[in-house]
Amino acid sequence: MPDPRGHSSKIELRVLRSHHTATKRIEVDEAELSLAMGRVQQAVHEALARQDVTGASGPFARYHSFGEVIDFEAGVMVEQPIAPDGEVKPGELPAGPAAIAVHAGPYDTLRQTYETMWAWLDGNADYEPAGGPWEIYLTDPSAEPDPARWLTEVIVPLKARS
DSSP states (O other), X not given: OOBTTTXXXXXXXXXXXXXXXXXXXXXXXXXXXXXXXXXXXXXHHHHHHHTTOOOSSOOEEEEEEOSSEEEEEEEEEESSOOOOBTTEEEEEEOOEEEEXXXXXXXXXXXXXXXXXXXXXXXXXXXXXEOSOOEEEEOSOTTTOOOGGGOEEEEEEEEEEOO
């Protein structure tokens, strides 16, 4: 169950199946992430509408690098690969083992959940990260105005430690 202070300390190990995605990838300054996320999701939504495709998940974001500049892609899972549409491309979330936690609270407190996950990974002799993490936004902020009630699934793909 999510921690009431705005993060989750419970981490589950699961084996995921791969998922087709429709995403747009960009690099933005950290301060612009929220606005950029909305613009990217809107571009994906419009591309899917032009192709008469319905998303098979809530929106997600996958991070390729963090820092002052953040390299990320955002979009939705889809049942079948889409056709490329401008900057919106078909892609895939990988299959395999993953560490997963559900974050409860506003997006600006997600850092706490990530810190808990990195500490768990540092203490785990069996696994290490296998690529960038992603977040699936389980709560639609337009339907739930209270950020304390927002749920975000944080996923870190894993590989066996060598």
